[in-house]
Amino acid sequence: MTPLHDPLRPIVFAYTVVRDALAAGADGRCTRDPDGTVLAVSGAPVATLNGVINPNRDPNPQVLESLAGDPSLTGLPWSIQVRGRAGRAVTEVAARFGLTAVSTLPLMIRRPGAGVLPGPAGSLRIRRVEDGELGLYARTMAEGFGVPHEVFAMFAEPALAKTEHFVFYLAEADGVVVGTGMSAVSDHLVGVFNIGVLPQHRRQGHGQAITAEIIRVGQSAGATTAYLYSSPMGEPVYASLGFRTEEVLTVFTAPV
Known part of the structure; x- marks a missing residue:
């Protein structure tokens, strides 16, 4: 599937590159499957900073399962992250690894023409x-x-x-x-x-x-375009700057 048919893929792919680079900078492990799915293990005690991230609209469950079995994830909080609402096959892969807690993060994008940006207030x-x-x-x-x-x-x-x-x-x-x-x-x-x-x-x-x-x-x-994954608390702040939610990222983690 090309970016022509999936215009958000370059943005999500850029996000996977950032996670890859963070893992490399922390002397962790990073590898990428030919379909673009990345395993990025930073070693930080944060589930979203370790795990498997898929930039495709239709993730391949076999690729997810193969990367999720990497031994570098052992002993760390980690996650499987996929675009949109996960289907049954992806959910079953996550469950086989004990990742049964599900949350979503909105992908917010600020496109050209979104308006004038405010400057810092006061002494900031x-x-x-x-x-x-x-x-x-x-x-x-x-x-x-x-x-x-x-x-x-x-x-x-x-x-x-x-x-x-x-x-x-x-x-x-x-x-x-x-x-x-x-x-x-x-x-x-x-x-x-x-x-x-x-x-x-x-x-x-x-x-x-x-x-x-x-x-x-x-x-x-x-x-020309800005993107971020927002927390619920931050979403109104980013909306005030011209960001709009265009997709969600589904995150599977182990239950706390």
């Missing part, structure tokens, strides 16, 4: 992470997502800062770090990741401002 400053600041970035991101620091320790790896097309951002208000973001530019696409704001600094427009800055920088690099 959004800047690139400097050398030696990845530890600060990882800690701030963990606090923004409300998880222990070790969950996102992989983002302190120096190799990630050198990954081509990745840019990490810190947001500061009155000189105090309040949030994070990350972008990944490929061809005409800019992916938006890791938008997190510390709890005590929420509801001030910081998440919106970080996202807008990532889009602006992406546009200056030639990206």
Whole structure:
């Protein structure tokens, strides 16, 4: 199936490339089947950062099962991620590996002509992470997502800062770090990741401002379209910036 008949595939494929690169930067395991399905194992204790991701509308259950059996997943929280609502065959593959908890993430896309982006409000400053600041970035991101620091320790790896097309951002208000973001530019696409704001600094427009800055920088690099997978909490924020939900990603994980 070509992108002509599946216009969202290049966007989902770009997402798999980001997951692949994150795994490689964390010295993990990554491999790709000829049909585009990727196994990306970062080693982080986060199910969505380890597992099998399929960029096709009609995933091949045999390919999913083959990659899901990789021993590098042993002992880690992991996931199988497929586009849209999963069919019976995919659901059965996931169940054979104990992945019976199902959730969905909206794929939100901001296309050309979506309007003017707002600028940072007040004293907010959004800047690139400097050398030696990845530890600060990882800690701030963990606090923004409300998880222990070790969950996102992989983002302190120096190799990630050198990954081509990745840019990490810190947001500061009155000189105090309040949030994070990350972008990944490929061809005409800019992916938006890791938008997190510390709890005590929420509801001030910081998440919106970080996202807008990532889009602006992406546009200056030639990206005409922005994409992200949103949490329920973030969906209204991204909609206010011109993002629209065009598909969902179904995520299979082990029940907690």
